[in-house]
Amino acid sequence: MKPWLESTLRELNLTGTMDRPDGFTRLGYSEEEVEAIEAFKKAAENLGLTAYQDQAGNAFARWEGKVDTVVMTGSHLDTVENGGGYDGVAGVLCGLGAVKQLKEGGYQPHHTIEVSCFASEESARFGVSTIGSKSVAGILDYSIEDVTDRHGVSIKEAVEGVGLEWNSLHQAEREDIKSFIELHIEQGTQIEDNGADVGIVRGVACPIRLKVHVEGMAGHTGTTPMGKRQDALVAASPLISFVSNEALALSNASSKPIVATVSTLEVKPNVMNVIPGTVEVGIDIRSVDDELKRRMAAMIKEKCALIEREFNGKIQVDTLVDNTSILLDEELTSRVEQAGKSLGYKTFKMDSGAGHDVMNMAVKCPSALLFIPCEKGISHHPREHSSLEDLSIGVNILAQMLRQEAGE
Amino acid sequence: MKPWLESTLRELNLTGTMDRPDGFTRLGYSEEEVEAIEAFKKAAENLGLTAYQDQAGNAFARWEGKVDTVVMTGSHLDTVENGGGYDGVAGVLCGLGAVKQLKEGGYQPHHTIEVSCFASEESARFGVSTIGSKSVAGILDYSIEDVTDRHGVSIKEAVEGVGLEWNSLHQAEREDIKSFIELHIEQGTQIEDNGADVGIVRGVACPIRLKVHVEGMAGHTGTTPMGKRQDALVAASPLISFVSNEALALSNASSKPIVATVSTLEVKPNVMNVIPGTVEVGIDIRSVDDELKRRMAAMIKEKCALIEREFNGKIQVDTLVDNTSILLDEELTSRVEQAGKSLGYKTFKMDSGAGHDVMNMAVKCPSALLFIPCEKGISHHPREHSSLEDLSIGVNILAQMLRQEAGE
Numbered sequence: 001m002k003p004w005l006e007s008t009l010r011e012l013n014l015t016g017t018m019d020r021p022d023g024f025t026r027l028g029y030s031e032e033e034v035e036a037i038e039a040f041k042k043a044a045e046n047l048g049l050t051a052y053q054d055q056a057g058n059a060f061a062r063w064e065g066k067v068d069t070v071v072m073t074g075s076h077l078d079t080v081e082n083g084g085g086y087d088g089v090a091g092v093l094c095g096l097g098a099v100k101q102l103k104e105g106g107y108q109p110h111h112t113i114e115v116s117c118f119a120s121e122e123s124a125r126f127g128v129s130t131i132g133s134k135s136v137a138g139i140l141d142y143s144i145e146d147v148t149d150r151h152g153v154s155i156k157e158a159v160e161g162v163g164l165e166w167n168s169l170h171q172a173e174r175e176d177i178k179s180f181i182e183l184h185i186e187q188g189t190q191i192e193d194n195g196a197d198v199g200i201v202r203g204v205a206c207p208i209r210l211k212v213h214v215e216g217m218a219g220h221t222g223t224t225p226m227g228k229r230q231d232a233l234v235a236a237s238p239l240i241s242f243v244s245n246e247a248l249a250l251s252n253a254s255s256k257p258i259v260a261t262v263s264t265l266e267v268k269p270n271v272m273n274v275i276p277g278t279v280e281v282g283i284d285i286r287s288v289d290d291e292l293k294r295r296m297a298a299m300i301k302e303k304c305a306l307i308e309r310e311f312n313g314k315i316q317v318d319t320l321v322d323n324t325s326i327l328l329d330e331e332l333t334s335r336v337e338q339a340g341k342s343l344g345y346k347t348f349k350m351d352s353g354a355g356h357d358v359m360n361m362a363v364k365c366p367s368a369l370l371f372i373p374c375e376k377g378i379s380h381h382p383r384e385h386s387s388l389e390d391l392s393i394g395v396n397i398l399a400q401m402l403r404q405e406a407g408e
Numbered sequence: 409m410k411p412w413l414e415s416t417l418r419e420l421n422l423t424g425t426m427d428r429p430d431g432f433t434r435l436g437y438s439e440e441e442v443e444a445i446e447a448f449k450k451a452a453e454n455l456g457l458t459a460y461q462d463q464a465g466n467a468f469a470r471w472e473g474k475v476d477t478v479v480m481t482g483s484h485l486d487t488v489e490n491g492g493g494y495d496g497v498a499g500v501l502c503g504l505g506a507v508k509q510l511k512e513g514g515y516q517p518h519h520t521i522e523v524s525c526f527a528s529e530e531s532a533r534f535g536v537s538t539i540g541s542k543s544v545a546g547i548l549d550y551s552i553e554d555v556t557d558r559h560g561v562s563i564k565e566a567v568e569g570v571g572l573e574w575n576s577l578h579q580a581e582r583e584d585i586k587s588f589i590e591l592h593i594e595q596g597t598q599i600e601d602n603g604a605d606v607g608i609v610r611g612v613a614c615p616i617r618l619k620v621h622v623e624g625m626a627g628h629t630g631t632t633p634m635g636k637r638q639d640a641l642v643a644a645s646p647l648i649s650f651v652s653n654e655a656l657a658l659s660n661a662s663s664k665p666i667v668a669t670v671s672t673l674e675v676k677p678n679v680m681n682v683i684p685g686t687v688e689v690g691i692d693i694r695s696v697d698d699e700l701k702r703r704m705a706a707m708i709k710e711k712c713a714l715i716e717r718e719f720n721g722k723i724q725v726d727t728l729v730d731n732t733s734i735l736l737d738e739e740l741t742s743r744v745e746q747a748g749k750s751l752g753y754k755t756f757k758m759d760s761g762a763g764h765d766v767m768n769m770a771v772k773c774p775s776a777l778l779f780i781p782c783e784k785g786i787s788h789h790p791r792e793h794s795s796l797e798d799l800s801i802g803v804n805i806l807a808q809m810l811r812q813e814a815g816e
Contacts, residue, residue: 080677080679080681080682081677081679082677122681123679123680123681124677124679124681124682127680129681186631187627187628187630187631187632188628188631188632188633189636205630207629207630207681209680217786217789218788218789219595219785219786219787219788219789220595220596220761220762220787220788221615221667221669221671221692221694221761222595222613222615222667222692222694222760222761222762222763223594223595223596223667223760223761223762223785223787224595224596224667224761224785225596225659225665225667226652226655226656226659226667226668227656228597228785229652231652231669233648233670233673234648234649234652234670237645237646237648237649238645238649240641240642240645241642241645241646244634244637244639244642247634248634248635251633251634257633259629259630259631259632259633259634260634261629261639261683262641262642262684263629263675263678263679263680263681263682263683263684264675264678264679264680265641265673265675265678265684266678267671267672267673269488269489269490270671270672270673270674271488271489271531271532271671271672272531272535272617272671272672272690272692273488273530273531273532273615273671273692273762273788274488274532274671274788275669275671276670276671276673277789282680284629284630284680284681286629286630352630352631353628353629353630353631353632354628354630354631354681355630377627377631377632377636378625378627379627379628379631380626380627380628380677380681380682381625381626381627381685
């Protein structure tokens with residue numbers, strides 16, 4: 001299995017080597033994502049599966065059973081800019097690996113098995129995540145069509161640019177799925193910190209995202225005395241350490257963890273001899289404890305109001321996203337845990353700080369999420385890495401689950 | 409004079425109205441700058457002057473005297489992005505206005521008079537300022553040829569794009585200039601704060617510019633616990649308030665003012681769900697007191713070292729620019745002051761926090777700088793404004809100076 005995992009990992013990443021200083025850039029609905037999906041279809045066909053794509057650009061590799069109801073596993077192949085080669089890919093790869101293992105063992109599924117590869121999971125391009133699995137779950141919000149990437153290309157244009165029809169995305173909705181199990185890299189170190197082999201995820205912490213707009217006054221850096229400035233960056237700067245310090249304190253004081261990050265910051269005009277006139281700050285807050293998350297958002301809004309009072313300018317806070325966290329199916333999750341234990345692996349029950357396609361699938365059918373470790377928790381980074389050993393463990397647990405769930 | 413000033417101001421700004429929400433964008437060596445220079449040549453010819461351009465793209469309007477040595481006044485027509493219509497333009501406009509006044513009064517110059525319009529004064533496009541006047545002064549550093557704007561166009565390509573030859577720029581050097589007087593808007597409020605009509609500038613504060621590179625570690629915002637981060641933006645943020653607070657304190661404690669600004673900040677990867685991995689901060693420090701300026705730079709470097717010790721990452725500080733401040737010609741400056749007083753204006757002796765073409769011309773010949781007020785000190789901004797009254801005062805003083813300097 002390991003040589004196959006190693007070569008298929010490279011194939012899905014469209015690369016001869018996983019050691020790439022700039023990592024991988026396959027944004028949602030880009031030419032690069034399309035190429036990776038083609039590689040997926042080829043790998044699936046090599047295993048004797050039937051590959052097809054739906055109206056949202058999701059790809060599926062189908063192993064026909066005796067009945068049409070589908071047991072599904074899978075993830076995505078798109079990446080952030082200069083991301084790693086395991087986020088998403090690991091789930092698709094291990095899904096195919098599990099099918100390979102079952103086929104080699106002579107297994108015949110009663111329910112149909114599908115390995116899925118959801119389109120545009122990352123929010124890196126448009127600030128909107130999991131467009132493919134939202135379409136499958138029937139929860140796509142069509143009002144996002146005019147949201148643009150940083151080159152001014154709208155979601156609708158990007159979708160149509162890869163040969164799909166924007167108005168047909170909802171036709172990707174499925175009613176035939178019996179259960180869905182996603183495998184993903186942890187993107188953290190809790191599994192390792194707890195001496196376990198895999199993570200069994202109970203809930204997915206969905207984010208609150210804030211955009212803070214600080215409006216000061218541009219002016220010449222050389223001629224505006226220090227006491228006469230409305231520098232938007234100076235006004236915004238205490239917010240950065242506030243978010244970091246308060247999230248740490250709140251997390252330490254609570255039973256469930258919380259994280260909050262000033263992840264984006266745009267200065268205008270951002271030239272050497274002009275005082276920053278406006279600053280836009282993006283803040284990402286996550287916890288499976290929705291109450292805690294909303295408390296953090298409220299504290300940030302209060303802090304902004306406080307800064308505004310001392311600052312001779314304007315600060316506006318917009319809530320871009322406020323999604324309630326998702327609890328996964330208890331019974332299916334418990335069966336994944338049992339499968340792991342029965343194979344001799346040490347499992348660790350945890351929550352996910354990152355959103356995944358499974359959170360949409362959970363709306364449609366019983367769903368579960370299995371984490372495998374990634375080295376030092378590094379993710380969304382060229383140095384992202386999961387060992388072949390850990391990928392094999394994922395294959396073994398998924399194969400056991402598919403065998404069970406697709407049985408009579 | 410005022411109706412002429414008003415209409416010529418609009419002509420030089422290539423606009424029907426000065427009230428433009430997005431201001432003016434005429435970057436150095438751009439098509440827009442070329443068009444403004446054409447408007448200058450037309451306005452000069454309408455006054456009976458001979459317009460010509462040199463090898464660096466500078467334009468001159470010549471009023472032949474009995475001898476060839478030149479008394480020059482002028483400034484530039486390029487702007488920052490979304491800048492105002494007075495920075496640079498005021499000096500060119502008042503220079504032409506002074507010639508108009510002298511001509512209408514029947515004056516005949518002994519020395520030749522030229523109004524200059526220097527190319528690419530602003531550093532907004534390439535981070536390099538006053539390319540045209542540096543060429544005239546013979547101090548252009550040819551090693552800048554590969555410096556690019558944010559679209560990847562190099563200075564050399566831009567220069568050649570407007571029909572010039574990069575290797576011929578040095579041929580613009582002049583040896584025939586007797587004296588140079590620049591008029592510019594103040595871009596501050598010292599004239600107004602001191603109840604004066606015009607500013608008589610003794611020295612130009614040239615900047616120290618630092619680039620601080622903060623190298624942390626990118627990671628997923630949802631899965632990296634607060635205590636395990638190397639967030640480059642959190643590390644960099646105390647520097648912003650430090651620069652602002654320390655410059656204010658240092659300025660208050662010193663006899664000469666100092667200003668320091670974190671004017672640029674780039675976050676990478678700058679996406680919502682990734683912890684900032686690297687941050688690049690640009691800092692601009694100015695004072696005519698070079699010692700004070702260098703003390704501020706040293707304090708910033710110390711602070712960076714301190715932050716680095718507490719931060720699990722790397723911080724590097726590069727000095728991009730460290731230019732000694734320029735003292736203008738005492739005698740010529742004193743004659744400008746006398747000219748203002750003799751016309752009944754209240755003059756105020758001051759330093760310039762901004763660089764101007766005059767700082768290069770001062771290398772070549774006795775040079776002086778006259779400031780007229782601009783409303784609320786607003787500059788490099790669409791709301792930049794100088795009144796027709798103040799422009800007329802500038803014209804009167806310049807005319808008096810040209811009459812004096814170009815006399816036998």
